[in-house]
Amino acid sequence: MERTLAIIKPDGTAARLIGEVIRRIEDEGLVIVAMRMELLSERKAEGFYFVHRHKPFFHSLVKFMTSGPVVLMVLEGDNAISRWRTLMGATDPRKADAGTIRRDLATDIERNVVHGSDGPDTAVYEINYFFKGDELCSGY
Ligand code: CMP
Numbered sequence: 001m002e003r004t005l006a007i008i009k010p011d012g013t014a015a016r017l018i019g020e021v022i023r024r025i026e027d028e029g030l031v032i033v034a035m036r037m038e039l040l041s042e043r044k045a046e047g048f049y050f051v052h053r054h055k056p057f058f059h060s061l062v063k064f065m066t067s068g069p070v071v072l073m074v075l076e077g078d079n080a081i082s083r084w085r086t087l088m089g090a091t092d093p094r095k096a097d098a099g100t101i102r103r104d105l106a107t108d109i110e111r112n113v114v115h116g117s118d119g120p121d122t123a124v125y126e127i128n129y130f131f132k133g134d135e136l137c138s139g140y
Contacts, residue, residue: 005126
């Protein structure tokens with residue numbers, strides 16, 4: 001059993017894709033054990049994407065991620081990290097496989113609708129960044 005952080009980004013909420021993304025998550029058999037909508041502050045978005053702070057797209061990414069509400073979720077299931085990454089597709093929607101969220105619904109490499117943790121250590125860090133332990137409703 002594994003957990004991962006999933007985010008529906010501001011382009012996804014603006015395009016009214018919350019239901020569509022959640023449908024795909026539940027159809028895949030991943031269980032949503034925590035969920036919250038939030039308008040991220042600049043500070044919170046910068047902290048979340050700290051590892052990208054020296055990248056040329058960092059400022060634009062933070063501006064985008066604070067431009068509207070996001071939906072934060074914790075997904076649980078066997079191999080949840082890789083299963084969610086497979087559902088999302090490649091970061092760049094032009095390179096994402098057919099049938100993935102990003103290929104079907106994303107605009108470009110920045111406005112790519114969803115985020116997912118890229119490994120077990122990142123998943124723990126990212127889940128703890130947004131959720132307290134008692135906010136996770138595991139095992140229902
Ligand atoms: P995400 O999986 O949330 O991780 C970092 C984010 O930065 C990524 O999705 C994109 O939204 C964004 N990103 C990654 N690479 C680029 C790029 N080359 N140009 C613009 N944005 C990018």
